[in-house]
Amino acid sequence: MHEMAIANSVLEAVRTEMGLHPGTYPCKVGVRIGEMAAIDQEALRFCFEAITLETDLESLELEIEVCPRRHRCQVCRRDFVVRDYDSRCPQCTSLETTCISGDELELAYLEVEEYGASTAGAKSTQ
Amino acid sequence: MERVLLERKVLSENDRIAAELRARFQEHGILCLNLISSPGSGKTSLLERSLESLPRQDRVAVLTGDIQTENDANRLKRFHFPVKQITTGGTCHLDARMIERHLADWRLEDLDLLLIENVGNLVCPASYDLGEAAKIVVLSVTEGEDKPLKYPSIFFKSDLLILNKIDLLPYVPFDIDAAVDNARKVHPEMEIVKVSCLTGNGLQEWMKWLEQRRTAYKSLLQETAS
Numbered sequence: 001m002h003e004m005a006i007a008n009s010v011l012e013a014v015r016t017e018m019g020l021h022p023g024t025y026p027c028k029v030g031v032r033i034g035e036m037a038a039i040d041q042e043a044l045r046f047c048f049e050a051i052t053l054e055t056d057l058e059s060l061e062l063e064i065e066v067c068p069r070r071h072r073c074q075v076c077r078r079d080f081v082v083r084d085y086d087s088r089c090p091q092c093t094s095l096e097t098t099c100i101s102g103d104e105l106e107l108a109y110l111e112v113e114e115y116g117a118s119t120a121g122a123k124s125t126q
Numbered sequence: 127m128e129r130v131l132l133e134r135k136v137l138s139e140n141d142r143i144a145a146e147l148r149a150r151f152q153e154h155g156i157l158c159l160n161l162i163s164s165p166g167s168g169k170t171s172l173l174e175r176s177l178e179s180l181p182r183q184d185r186v187a188v189l190t191g192d193i194q195t196e197n198d199a200n201r202l203k204r205f206h207f208p209v210k211q212i213t214t215g216g217t218c219h220l221d222a223r224m225i226e227r228h229l230a231d232w233r234l235e236d237l238d239l240l241l242i243e244n245v246g247n248l249v250c251p252a253s254y255d256l257g258e259a260a261k262i263v264v265l266s267v268t269e270g271e272d273k274p275l276k277y278p279s280i281f282f283k284s285d286l287l288i289l290n291k292i293d294l295l296p297y298v299p300f301d302i303d304a305a306v307d308n309a310r311k312v313h314p315e316m317e318i319v320k321v322s323c324l325t326g327n328g329l330q331e332w333m334k335w336l337e338q339r340r341t342a343y344k345s346l347l348q349e350t351a352s
Contacts, residue, residue: 006253009137021130037253038250085311095314105253107133109131109132110132
């Protein structure tokens, strides 16, 4: 259960980034999580809500994109998604494949809105 | 509405410190290994048996992590190598900052091998880079052969699987071939060593692995330097 630490890191990154965008507030932060990253999505959402509750970032939405484990075949160079731990190349059946993604734990984007541009979610007094 | 691309790691601060540690380890020629398992799989026993068989003049140090108590450090100190306990106070994993802090008063130029025993947990330690050259996962035969499938991340990220407590195989319904298959399903290139820290069975193979890693690491550093 380290999702609280992860949620805190996401929030810290948002606050740092917001320093670069004066006159705006953050609406949504997108994170990318690989299926091999050992992060429980629901726990992360829960922790994120808990630490933003009743703060200036209460309206900040967390969007999680789950990335499957992908391998590349060393023989025919095909990229494919590994399902049920079967890392054999679906094209040429080679077992010589290497992992190219699936353990991401990345900040993808932040959506910011100018104060006064929209009323949804805006906190007017900061 | 404006979308700003961030494209960086969530744990970038941890990763930054881990990268610094890795560079320092390389500079001083220290092979750092991060041992991970469930609580009670035998990480400390494996370290005891390892320290016991290493020559006294060997330049080895151990950092051992737990949520509370100095018990593990006390067990390991009797082998006369530098040992330090990291008590996390509740955190379920070690992070790079803890390693940095606990290394502060050791002279890295006096070390060749740093063994880190992580907090007993098959999940969270997988996410935190400690600057190690390799992760090692320990699984004992009392735990169930499907652990690699249930906790794939750590098996995926570890170079070596140590299957411990093989002396208990006659008494527990553990299918060791299935455990090996499951580990290789998650991580086809994984190396696997079967040991009993109680009887000493298989430990020679583990010590051989360790020795080979140390030699390979040294040659790698020499190649990069030249």
